[in-house]
Amino acid sequence: MSTNSVTAQTEEVIQPDPSRTYNLTSYEKKRQTFSWDEAVKGLGAASSGKWNAAYECIDRHVEEGFAEKTALLFTDGEKEESYTFGEVKTITDSYARVLKSGGVAKGSRVFIFLPKSPDCYFTILAAIKAGAIAGPLFEAFKEDAVRERMEDCEAEFLITDSELGKRVPEKDIPSLRKTWEITSLREEACGFADEEDPTVWLGEEDGMLIHYTSGSTGKPKGVLHVQRAISHQYISGKWVLDVHEDDVYWCTSHPGWVTGSVYGVFAPWLNRATVVIHGGRFDADEWYSLIERFKVTIWYSAPTAFRMLMSKGNLFENYNLSSLRHILSVGEPLNPEVIHWAGQNFGVRIHDTWWMTETGAHLIVNLPSEAVKPGSMGRPLPGIEVAILDETGEPLPAGETGELAVKAPWPGLMKTIWKNEQKFRSYFTEDSWYLSGDTAYRDEDGYIFFSGRNDDLINTAGERVGPFEVESRLIEHPAVAEAGVIGKPDPVRGEIIKAFITLREGFTDSSNLRESVRFFVREGLSAHAAPREIEVVEELPKTKISGKILRRVLKAGELSKYKEASQV
Numbered sequence: 224m225s226t227n228s229v230t231a232q233t234e235e236v237i238q239p240d241p242s243r244t245y246n247l248t249s250y251e252k253k254r255q256t257f258s259w260d261e262a263v264k265g266l267g268a269a270s271s272g273k274w275n276a277a278y279e280c281i282d283r284h285v286e287e288g289f290a291e292k293t294a295l296l297f298t299d300g301e302k303e304e305s306y307t308f309g310e311v312k313t314i315t316d317s318y319a320r321v322l323k324s325g326g327v328a329k330g331s332r333v334f335i336f337l338p339k340s341p342d343c344y345f346t347i348l349a350a351i352k353a354g355a356i357a358g359p360l361f362e363a364f365k366e367d368a369v370r371e372r373m374e375d376c377e378a379e380f381l382i383t384d385s386e387l388g389k390r391v392p393e394k395d396i397p398s399l400r401k402t403w404e405i406t407s408l409r410e411e412a413c414g415f416a417d418e419e420d421p422t423v424w425l426g427e428e429d430g431m432l433i434h435y436t437s438g439s440t441g442k443p444k445g446v447l448h449v450q451r452a453i454s455h456q457y458i459s460g461k462w463v464l465d466v467h468e469d470d471v472y473w474c475t476s477h478p479g480w481v482t483g484s485v486y487g488v489f490a491p492w493l494n495r496a497t498v499v500i501h502g503g504r505f506d507a508d509e510w511y512s513l514i515e516r517f518k519v520t521i522w523y524s525a526p527t528a529f530r531m532l533m534s535k536g537n538l539f540e541n542y543n544l545s546s547l548r549h550i551l552s553v554g555e556p557l558n559p560e561v562i563h564w565a566g567q568n569f570g571v572r573i574h575d576t577w578w579m580t581e582t583g584a585h586l587i588v589n590l591p592s593e594a595v596k597p598g599s600m601g602r603p604l605p606g607i608e609v610a611i612l613d614e615t616g617e618p619l620p621a622g623e624t625g626e627l628a629v630k631a632p633w634p635g636l637m638k639t640i641w642k643n644e645q646k647f648r649s650y651f652t653e654d655s656w657y658l659s660g661d662t663a664y665r666d667e668d669g670y671i672f673f674s675g676r677n678d679d680l681i682n683t684a685g686e687r688v689g690p691f692e693v694e695s696r697l698i699e700h701p702a703v704a705e706a707g708v709i710g711k712p713d714p715v716r717g718e719i720i721k722a723f724i725t726l727r728e729g730f731t732d733s734s735n736l737r738e739s740v741r742f743f744v745r746e747g748l749s750a751h752a753a754p755r756e757i758e759v760v761e762e763l764p765k766t767k768i769s770g771k772i773l774r775r776v777l778k779a780g781e782l783s784k785y786k787e788a789s790q791v
């Protein structure tokens with residue numbers, strides 16, 4: 224970790240649009256007066272001690288007279304679907320009844336492995352309605368990635384489709400009791416219409432969601448979130464997403480990632496937004512046309528996606544994007560150029576937000592009613608206290624870079640790391656600072672500026688990849704003897720994955736061989752975890768005593784090449 228002094232990168236400040244109304248207008252005052260009880264009071268049954276996230280997202284709105292309001296709009300570029308809150312209640316009720324009749328109960332782990340689609344959202348809610356912990360898996364995961372997560376979590380139930388189901392090695396997951404293919408779940412659900420309310424009432428510390436996420440060492444770990452998180456999701460949805468009654472809200476992330484679940488499903492629906500789902504991969508034309516077609520007003524995405532749109536030049540001029548009133552970003556550093564691009568072309572700012580899988584919801588934010596300093600992730604959400612700590616755990620003054628830490632607890636904070644309480648505890652200092660592993664500094668006005676990671680975690684296109692997981696797969700390839708994996712700076716993706724490998728005897732370097740290695744990782748883990756660059760080396764740098772591969776030496780070499788290239 225570096226603790227060198229730095230000055231703010233930019234003096235630029237972009238003021239909010241004064242003609243709009245915002246859900247939170249008095250940031251400083253709210254910071255002084257806010258207590259988390261206020262967030263719980265905005266919920267329905269939870270405010271009287273009965274917790275169920277699915278009820279709060281859907282059923283509550285139906286009970287309050289919004290059964291006819293559009294809850295969901297879906298397109299995959301070809302077909303379109305639309306559902307009201309009343310319809311989503313009927314579907315999630317009947318799915319929850321099927322799950323319960325199949326043995327799902329409070330605390331069961333129900334994995335959901337489906338493409339971004341209405342049923343992906345419905346089954347997550349149905350599992351939670353039935354009292355279970357929902358484990359959504361990213362649709363691009365391949366067999367190894369699926370096995371590792373489901374095995375570690377002792378998954379008991381799975382909902383998938385005929386395509387993705389092929390990637391689930393059921394025989395390796397002895398805990399698995401039952402698998403539903405989505406078509407058969409749908410059919411069974413018809414027989415379960417109109418029976419009793421399937422909602423299982425839970426306590427605030429009962430499980431809700433599990434997301435596996437990579438660390439810099441070891442296999443991905445299961446981050447468990449519990450019901451209390453919905454108060455944090457709700458209030459951040461209200462203030463940061465700034466959901467109003469008529470908003471059409473689109474989050475581009477798949478629910479297998481924490482952004483796609485917390486801010487794709489929960490936060491918008493807790494605030495009764497009309498939620499948009501785009502099925503399929505990034506496609507600039509489809510994205511712009513979706514905004515035009517559904518008149519999206521709030522759009523939550525990531526810097527890589529914005530940069531990919533930027534690279535399409537004036538393509539946006541072919542579309543009417545005037546519905547957009549609020550844009551947000553997460554997952555990786557948001558460079559000022561991107562904010563300027565949005566301002567010039569859409570007439571709106573992009574609001575960066577910072578949080579992590581482990582933190583469960585927004586912690587550092589740019590509120591739409593406050594000034595944005597391009598380059599800064601914003602300021603702490605009311606209710607959240609952050610500090611920049613030095614190596615000894617002491618808070619640093621403004622302008623000094625150190626580790627970004629957050630005073631625990633807060634409602635969205637993970638409950639534990641699945642079957643690894645020791646790992647969970649390792650996130651916290653004795654005086655209850657949660658250590659993020661990110662380095663940052665704060666300016667005199669309390670705005671936080673991201674500077675990097677203090678470990679080897681890779682952030683490629685906003686997706687978090689642990690080098691260990693990639694290295695473990697690489698060395699399973701018959702040609703690979705050893706592997707060291709790092710994130711290499713990239714102007715569009717933030718970082719790309721670069722692998723340095725040594726070869727076993729009898730193999731020689733060739734572009735075919737490198738392609739076969741890349742393909743091998745893609746087929747085992749997923750496309751986003753496959754190295755975009757592979758360099759065959761004679762030897763990897765290692766520690767003298769333990770022989771551990773020194774990723775930071777590989778990274779330093781790559782960084783100096785990058786610096787030289789960008790100075791040319």
Ligand code: PRX
Nearest residue numbers: 553554555556576577578579580600673687
């Ligand atoms: O390094 C930070 C980066 O993403 C990490 C968390 O990744 P994940 O758990 O996958 O969650 C991503 C979305 C919630 C952080 O430790 N990160 C997240 N937001 C930002 C960011 N880096 C820079 N700026 C951000 N706004």
